[in-house]
Structure formats: C-alpha cells, structure tokens
Amino acid sequence: MVEIVTDWRDLPDRLRGAAVAIGAFDGVHRGHQAVIARARAAADRLGVPLAVVSFDPHPRRWFQPEAAPFRLMTTGQMARALAPLGVDRLYLLPFDAGMAAMSDEAFAREILSDGLGIVHAAVGFDFTYGKGRTGSAEGLRRHGQSLGFDVSVVDRIDDGDGLKLSSSGVREALKAGDMARAAAILGRPFAIEGEVIHGDKRGRTIGVPTANVRMGDYMRPAFGIYATRTRLPDGRVVEGVASLGVRPMYALPEPLLEVWLFDFDEDLYGRTVETELVAFLRGEMNFESLVALKVQIDADATAARAALS
Secondary structure: OOEEEOOOOOOOHHHOOOEEEEOOOOOOOHHHHHHHHHHHHHHHHHOOOEEEEEEEOOHHHHHOOOOOOOEOOOHHHHHHHHHHHOOOEEEEEEOOHHHHOOOHHHHHHHHHHHHOOOOEEEEEOOOEEOHHHOEEHHHHHHHHHHHOOEEEEEOOOEOOOOOEOOHHHHHHHHHOOOHHHHHHHHOOOOEEEEEEEOOOOHHHHOOOOOEEEEOOOEOOOOOEEEEEEEEOOOOOEEEEEEEEEOOOOOOOOOOEEEEEEOOOOOOOOOOEEEEEEEEEEEEOOOOOOHHHHHHHHHHHHHHHHHHHO
16 A cells, blocks of 8 residues: 655655655656666665655646636556556655745755655656746756756657557547547546546436436546446446436536446445446436436447447
8 A cells, every 4th residue: 555645844764765756747657667667776776765756736736726727637546557567656746835935945845855865866858847837857967966866868659550658648538538548648547536426316216326426627528428347335246337428308507427236236325436437328318207317328339249249
C-alpha cells in the first residue's frame, strides 16, 4: 500500500530521503510510468525509498478554477495505480497561494531539499515549475547540484504505433469514445470512481436498476453507452452496461454515470465503486416512450456482453 503524505514541513526522518518522481501524474499513464521507472532505478541504486511528488488540487484547477472538468483520476485511484510500480510513498502536496507564489529556486530548496530531503529527482522533458513556470528540467538539475540531489530527465516517449503517451492524448481519445486508444496510453481501462447516489429510480420501473455516480471533476468522455466492469468495495468485479451523459429523454442538469450491473441485486447506496469504461457502444439517443427505451437497453446489454466476452 502506498503511504500518502500531505505536507513537506517538519517531517520525521523516516519520511525523508527518497528518490522521487515529480509531476501532476494525472492518469499515471505510460509516459508517467517511464518517469517513475527512472526514479525507481535511482532508488534501487541508492538503497532508498521510491516516492512520487504530486499536488492537490491539480495546479490547473488552482489557476483556472472555472475550467471545465478535466481530471482523469481521484487520489485513491492514483495511489492504487502507483502501488504496482513499486512506489512506497506519495507526497500529495497542497497547492495553495503560498506554493503558487514560490520561485523555482525556492521550490527546489524549501520543499525538495529542506522539506523532503530528496536524494534524486526524476522528471519529464517538459517539466515546468515555480511562479510563472520559470523552472525547467535542466534548471532543476542545476538547483540539485547546489542542493545535494541528482536529477534525471526522461525524454518524450511515444508508442511504436504513434500513440501520444500524454494526459492530453488520453483526453482526446476519451472525447472521441476511443476507449481502446485511451487504455493503450494509460496501460489500463479508463475508470470513474465515486459514491453511489440515489437517482430518480425510473430504471427500476422497467427492470433495469442502476448504480448512479456523479462525474464531479472527471473529464467528460463521449456521451453515450458503454460496456463496463465495476469494482465493488469488497473487491468483486461485476460486468455491466452504462449510460454516461445527460439523458436527452429527461435532460439531466449535469452528466451522470448510470451503471446497470448484470446479474446483481444488492444495495450500494452510499458506497464507493469504480467503473471501467471498456468499450463505447453508441451515442446518446432520445426515445418516445419507456417501452422503446427498454428495447434499446436490452440491445445495449447484449452488445455490452459481447464486447466484454
């Protein structure tokens, strides 16, 4: 299990002295994994823990509070994605007015050196930091030389098939409903995690009870119907079919993920589930009646089972 640390000040010695990978790491996609692998090599060589330095909220949300939802994962999903990569610790640092005003030199000295006591930092080729984004990967290397830590810079890595291994590449794929491409960049299917809330329960009237999850700050993939796999709190995984969007028939005020779990009839209200969007089946449609909707849902369920088999 990855240990989460939410500050850099006054840390005990046991939480200092790691080799770290630094970045937002939203999605922990294959490009991010390459940076973490470089930090892991340093951690193994130096005999120190491996850690990731990231931020909460995402700096983009801090600087653009009115921006459209864009996140690819929650903190919990990030920690779970980091665990198989050998990460011991996640420094999830508060991105606030004080940090936003820090110069690149102050960030390197006060947070990385004095606070976390790092011995090595790995960053991507396009890494920027500090007030006005004045700091660069090479600039961090120079700061490290004076502060006592090494820096390795990972060049841009693209897949042999031309995939752009970046968070923006994931978002482009999701907007297009290309779940296979998104999964290829991420190294796993894109998944939405959230608490199951009470809906209008119309689905129950036609024999299709759904687990409803608000989208929150997740970016909005293509609206429509998806074949899904949902991880329950006890670890079970249940296949299903989901509607993601505003339901033109009822014009929801905000997008909602509504998952019909196959062969499942248990109360999930108030519990947190994680649903993988495995395949995009079709876009949103309007229906003249509940009968027509039920006919289409049955067809969607058949298509989802085929896509998941």
